[in-house]
Amino acid sequence: MKLADLYMFLKPDIAKIEKELEKAVEAEHPVLREASLHLLQAGGKRIRPVFVLLSAKFGSYDINRIKHIAAALELIHMASLVHDDVIDDADLRRGQKTIKAQWDNRVAMYTGDYIFAKAIEKAAFFENESIHRVISGAMTEMCLGEIEQIRHQYNWDQHLKTYLRRIKRKTALLIAVSCQLGAISAGASAQDQSRLYHYGYNVGMSYQIIDDILDFTGTEKELGKPAGGDLLQGNVTLPALYAMYYDSSHKGQIAAVLDDANKTSVDMAPLIDIIKTSGGIEYSKNLSKKYLNKAFRSLDGLPDISAKKSLQDIASYIGSRSN
Secondary structure, three states: OOHHHHHHHHHHHHHHHHHHHHHHOOOOOHHHHHHHHHHHHOOOOOHHHHHHHHHHOOOOOOHHHHHHHHHHHHHHHHHHHHHHHHHHOOOEEOOEEOHHHHOOHHHHHHHHHHHHHHHHHHHOOOOOHHHHHHHHHHHHHHHHHHHHHHHOOOOOOOOHHHHHHHHHHHHHHHHHHHHHHHHHHOOOOHHHHHHHHHHHHHHHHHHHHHHHHHHHHOOHHHHOOOOOHHHHOOOOOHHHHHHHHHOHHHHHHHHHHHOOOOOOOOOOHHHHHHHHHHOHHHHHHHHHHHHHHHHHHHOOOOOOOHHHHHHHHHHHHHHHOOO
16 A cells, blocks of 8 residues: 555645646756756655645535645645755666756755745735744754754764654654644644644654665665665664664764765665664664554544544554665
């Protein structure tokens, strides 16, 4: 079963959001328009809009209102990916050329800025001040997460708390506010808004940890990029963090390979083997499961409607996914 199968019943509403995204990235300048559409047409799971729609089911569901906040959050996510690819010097995303690879860094940065601006424009549909406070707060935290990642590149002495704070800011928070804003935009109760926020946060933490596992266990075809790419770029994720904590000699082995300023090509296979044999994958899976269990508990107290079952199913899928 694919993730999209779990929310197939939302397909007509997701199609409306897709149209909003297409309208949002239209630009008079041809390069800006082509670059934005290039990113949009690369596809994606659209998981953030899905969380918006499902969370809105706990209030007064009106797709013609909710589509604006769903599109805004997906645009924020898209823009952050464009900037990420510049920072990471990534040529591929989802198996296709990134904007920075297709054009250049300057076009990519301004395209990302443009998409961020369009996200704010979409959110302006709502007069509710709390919606704008939540969005601006999330964007601020995302920027802090990116700065933290840059600051800790090739830092082999990180603490677990540093990693968890970083993935909260980079990934979990936007999923959390997708759930929260879906509920707010539909007028759900404050209690349900809080439950959904915490559900999204915990699912987001689990989601990112699984992503970090897959970076070591997936193939280039599955990942759309070379395996071990995060570590090669000096980004220490949980499986590697555990491996270095478990055996300090691993830290030296990893550093010896990746700290070489003259490296032109690196065989990541030996480093990936170190991480797999250290128990780092199993440790990471266990922590992911702990966050998933918290996500399930966060749904307690919500009305027993079909959207609740869908949120449970999505959480289960995220915990078991292999790509």
